[in-house]
Amino acid sequence: MPQQETIVSAPELTLDITPEAAEILRASDLLSGRPRTMPVHATYFDTPAQDLAAAGFTLSLTKTGGETGDQRLQTVKATGSTADLFLLPEWRQTLTGDRPVLDDHTPVPALLGAKIADIGPLFELRVMRHVWTLPGQGAGIELALDQGEVTAADRRAMRCAIRLALRDGPPAALYALARRLDEIAPLRLAAQTEAEHGFRLLGPVLHMHKAAPVALRRDMVAADGFRLIGSACLRQFRLNEPLIGPGNPEAVHQARVALRRLRSAFAICKPMLQDEEAGRLNRESRWLAGMLGEARDLDVLRMRCRSEALRARLEPARMAAYAQAQAALESRRARLLMLDLGEYLAISPWTALPSAAEIRDLPLREFAAAALDRFRRKVKKDGIDLADLGDEARHELRKDAKKLRYAAEFFAPLFAEKRRRRRAARFLAALEALQDRMGALNDLVSAPELVERLGLAGDPKAAALLGTKRDKRAQIEAAAEAHDAFVDAKRFWR
Structure with missing residues (x-):
């Protein structure tokens, strides 16, 4: 009979590292001891439809090889919304064969029913694993370095990652060790598990990652909601970060969207975040978004160019902007920001503060309704007489409309009744139309300064990028109409 156990995993932290950085780390004094080394071959199973x-x-x-011979371990792991941000429930059992044992000791039969007969192998992980046990101040941590590849059908991807598993001590020790490791060799907070690497190999090649719906539930409290929302934004950024380059303009756009959504989450949840770290992380996220901004602005300007000659004149500045963005992403400042954000969301030190405890414990749906009301009132009030506002006031209105849209997207799953879903769709459509009109207006307003800075003001072909006073008036009128439609849209949360 297989030996079975249901466990809750110890806190873990996974970090991406390049093979070159891994060799630097292995040669360091920190990993001076002799590691346990073993080949690891993992096969992942699911139905063809990935049920x-x-x-x-x-x-x-x-299957793990070692001094004691091959061992086979079957693991069923809860992921996503079925698991906590930090502790993943698992069902483990040792086997003797090469096929899974799918009995009632795991949740698989109840989840799949008759579809369980369709389960088969989908992809494989083959790595060499090196394991060190690192004693620390009040903590014992196991460091595993995996180097190898994931294969699915005829596609493959390199796998080089570090997994830190806490054996004893506070979870913050994992992040402290990660920062210490980064001083020796650059590493990054991982965005994907080894399973997600495999599933992505089975799908189409993605050149950017849009925001995914956040799996909020009505039984959550406000603090739970912020953790999940923040983690989803952080994940979207990290998925897009390695794809950023001048040949892939959508990746930098989606990375900036992820940072804007993250900063909006901090603004939406500000009443419950009473610590100084929240403000610092928000400011650092704004810095990083700003370092990517020039590349995105030049991408937009390039798309508006009808003249190939003008596009050619933009290209040196655009390449320089992407070089600046890449340098920022590769900096220790950016790497530590990702670790700091991960720790803030996973460990949530802010939940131990007595201030705002009542807000943190509010039912998430109640907190969401109040937040949506607050931001809607601001957008409604500040857009009155939009045609008479100055450029700066309209820019602030545009930013507030973005925050409201992100809040509505975050919280819409909490209001899933049929009538509310229809209202949510209409509300978001009206808000998106307002945001698009305000964005087009902002492009017209900001274009002259950008064209001047690029030294293109004297180029006759650049005149088409600037628009006219008539164009601006038309955009203002369209934005005002979109604001009126937004005001008329019914709230889906009331």
Whole structure:
């Protein structure tokens, strides 16, 4: 009979590292001891339609070689909304064969029913694993370095990652060690698990990652909602970060969207975030978004150019902007920001403060309704007589409309009744139309300064990028009409 156990994983932190950085780390004094080394071969199973993954679970069979011979471990792991941000429930059992044992000791039969007969292997992970046990101040941490590849059908991807598993001590020790490791060799907060690497190999090649719906539930409290929302934004940024380059303009756009959504989450949840760290993380996120901004602005300007000659004149500045963006992303400042954000969301030190405890414990749906009301009132009030506002006031209105739109997208799953879903769709459509009109107006307003800075003001072909007073009036009128339609849209949360 297989030996079975249901466990809750110890706190873990996974970090991406390049093979070159891994060799630097292995040669350091920190990892001076002799590691335990073993080949690892993991096979992931699911139905062809990936029904188990859709339910929020993975099923793997891992064969590990070592001094004691091969061992086979079956693991069913809860992921996504079915698990906590930091502790993943698992069902483990040792096996003797190469096929999973799918009995009632795991949730798989209840999840799949008759579809369980369709389960088969989908992809494989083959790595060499090196394991060190690192004693620390009040903490014992196991460091595992995996180097190898994930394969699915005829596609493959390199796998080089570090997993830090806490054996004893406070979870913050994981992040303290990660920062210490980064002083020796650059590493980054991982955005994907090894299972997600495999599933992505089965799908189309993605050149950018849009924001995914956040799996909020009505039984959550406000603090739970902020953690999930923030984690989703952080994940979207990290998924897009490695894709950023001048040949892929959508990746930098989506990375900036992720940072804007994250900063909006901090603004939406400000009443419950009473610590200084929240403000610092918000400012650092704004810095990073700003470092990517020039590349995005030049991408937009380039798309508006009808003249190939003018596009050619833009290209040196655009390449320089992407070089600046890449340098910022590769900086220790940006790497530490990702670790700091990960720690802030996963460990949530702000929840221990007595201030705002009552707000943090509010039912999430109640907190969401109040937040949506607050931001809607501001957008409604500040857009009155929009045609008479100055450029700066209209810019602030545009930013507030973005925050409201992100809040509505975040919280819409909490209001899933049929009538509310229809209202949410209409409300978001009206808000998106307002945001688009305000964005087009902002492009007209900011274009002269950008064209001047690029030294293109004297180029006759650049005149088309500037628009005319008539164009601006038309955009203002369209924005005012969109604001009126937004005001008329019914609230889906009341």
